[in-house]
Amino acid sequence: MLARIQVPAQAKRGEIITIRIAIQHPMETGYRPDHFGRRIPRNVIHTLVVRFAGAEVFRADMGSGVSANPFLQFHVRAEAGGEFTFDWVDDTGAKGSERATLNVV
Amino acid sequence: MRALCMLLLWPLLLAAQTPAPRSGLEFASADVRALQADDFANPGMLWVARGEKLWNTPAGRSATSCAGCHREAPVSMKGVAARYPRFDREAGAVLNLEARIKRCRESRQQAEALPHESEDLLALTAYVAHQSRGQSLVPAKDVASVAARERGREQYFRRQGQMNLACMHCHDRLAGRKLLSDTISEGHGNGYPAYRLEWQALGSLQRRLRACFTGVRAEAPAFGAPELIELELYLVQRAGPLRVETPAVRR
Numbered sequence: 001m002l003a004r005i006q007v008p009a010q011a012k013r014g015e016i017i018t019i020r021i022a023i024q025h026p027m028e029t030g031y032r033p034d035h036f037g038r039r040i041p042r043n044v045i046h047t048l049v050v051r052f053a054g055a056e057v058f059r060a061d062m063g064s065g066v067s068a069n070p071f072l073q074f075h076v077r078a079e080a081g082g083e084f085t086f087d088w089v090d091d092t093g094a095k096g097s098e099r100a101t102l103n104v105v
Numbered sequence: 106m107r108a109l110c111m112l113l114l115w116p117l118l119l120a121a122q123t124p125a126p127r128s129g130l131e132f133a134s135a136d137v138r139a140l141q142a143d144d145f146a147n148p149g150m151l152w153v154a155r156g157e158k159l160w161n162t163p164a165g166r167s168a169t170s171c172a173g174c175h176r177e178a179p180v181s182m183k184g185v186a187a188r189y190p191r192f193d194r195e196a197g198a199v200l201n202l203e204a205r206i207k208r209c210r211e212s213r214q215q216a217e218a219l220p221h222e223s224e225d226l227l228a229l230t231a232y233v234a235h236q237s238r239g240q241s242l243v244p245a246k247d248v249a250s251v252a253a254r255e256r257g258r259e260q261y262f263r264r265q266g267q268m269n270l271a272c273m274h275c276h277d278r279l280a281g282r283k284l285l286s287d288t289i290s291e292g293h294g295n296g297y298p299a300y301r302l303e304w305q306a307l308g309s310l311q312r313r314l315r316a317c318f319t320g321v322r323a324e325a326p327a328f329g330a331p332e333l334i335e336l337e338l339y340l341v342q343r344a345g346p347l348r349v350e351t352p353a354v355r356r
Contacts, residue, residue, distance in 0.1 A: 002155050006145050024151040026305070068305035069148040 001025060001096035005086060010103045011078035019050070019058070021086055022071040023096065029064040043091045045070065052102075053082030078104050126345045129290040129355055132281065137302070141354040149231060149300035149352025152224075152307040156232025159225060165216025171229070174213065178236050186234035187349050190253075190338050191245035199245075199253050201337050203230050203309060204329060221328035227307050231298045234351035242295060242349065244342040253331070257339030260332060266323030272336075275317075287356065292317075293344040294337060296353020307352060310337060 006020040023045060030042025042064060050058040058074045086098040130138060140146055160171045160178055175181040190201040196208060203221070206229050210216050219226040244254070261272045275284070276292030283289070297310035304312075311333045318325035326332040 002151060002158075004145065004151060004154055020145055022145065022148065022151060024155065067302075069151055071146055071148065 001088075001090075001094060003086070003096055003098050005084075005098045005100055007084055007100040007102055009101075010105060013078065013080075013104050015078050016075050017078050017102070018073060018075055019084065020071070020073045021048070021050075021098070022069065023048075023088065024069055025090065027062075027064070027066055027068045027070060031064070041091075045088050045090045048072065048086070048088040050074075051085045051087075052076065053080070057084075078102060080104055126293060126343070126347050127280075127291055128293055128295055128347050128350065130296065130350060130353060132288045132290040133354070133356060137354055137356055141350070147300070147352060147354055149298070149307050149354060152228045152231040152298070152300075153235045153352060155224070156228035156230070156235075159229050160232055165210070165214035167213065167215045169214055171209070171214075174209075178232065182233045182236040184237050184240050186237040186351065187240040188243040188245065190250065190334050190341070192247040192249040199250050199334055199338065201311075201334055202234060203311075204334075206230055206233065222309060222312060227298050227309065230309065231307060231352050234298065234349060237349040238351055239348050241346045242341045242344050245338065250338055253335045254338040254342060257335035257337070258342075260336055261339055261343075266318070266321035268321040270321045272317065292340070293347055294340045295344050295347045296350040296355065298351060299353040299355050301355045303356060310340075 001023060003021060003023040006018075008017050011017045025045050026043065027045065028040050028043040030039070032040050034040050044062055044064055044066065046062055048058075048060040048062070049056060057076050060072055062070065081102055081104040084100050084102060087095065088097070089095045130141060133141075140148075144150055157178070163170045163173065172178070186202050189205065190199050192198070193200045193205065193208070196204075200208070203226060206226065207219060210229075211218050219229075245251075264271045264274075272292060275289050279289050280291045281288065294310040294313075297313065298307050299313070300307050301313070309328075311328050314333055314336060315325035315328070
């Protein structure tokens, strides 16, 4: 699953930084019929978890109301350097992940 | 003397009479414009990122990537999308950008064909076209394109479908007015492939054009059909100096 993440490479201690992630995904609602009138099964990214240095800092539980190619943004206070890990999973069990390192000066 | 003055002033008068073309972006709501302006939030950039990966991935019997021949896309593909469609000597036909990419994929990479509107073809087209963002469209000048463009122009002004409307009726006469919940724009193709919120995906200019055919209840030509290429050619000329916006965001 293709995704783009935006994490500043560097921040000052105590600074509030913006983290953004966009994932290419149809977020199929489960309510749409295909060309033959059959229901397309629901398939959404239901869980996205972001950890910083191993500790969870952000979690999104998503449903069929979220648009395709979801774009999420949140803020964290940079106390120390470390690695962000992004992990998500959809209804078919397909998983995706990304990581990025933050340096605090 | 007066006649001479009129002759000299004629180009000025013409320029004053034809207002500068306005991109579909100008007809979009503020939130759609904000989405296009932010290269991270713009969902079309996901396809550009995918296209960049494909550009560097060897494929087919040649085991060569696009980069293997064309090197750095920001250098080799800069301005390319702005001058398509145009006549391709090898193909012996006028090709749009998608068709040109398909040819390289099939005959140079010797890889399986990418179907029209497939995610991979859209991604490669978006990536190549993105390298021309900000460049003015350049109408092709070759003989074959000029002839094909004339057919496209005739088509643009021809009534069709059960509603008996020509492109001109909406995009020249009613630009800025509402059609259901849509604001009709001048119908320029400078942002494609574009991300339409209605599609929840990136789509080609031909996909949008086919929707306009269906909209007036006319039979839409198949993807890649000469009629659509001819229309694309005329749209480039009609768009004048508008700049490539790929990937644009539209409603």
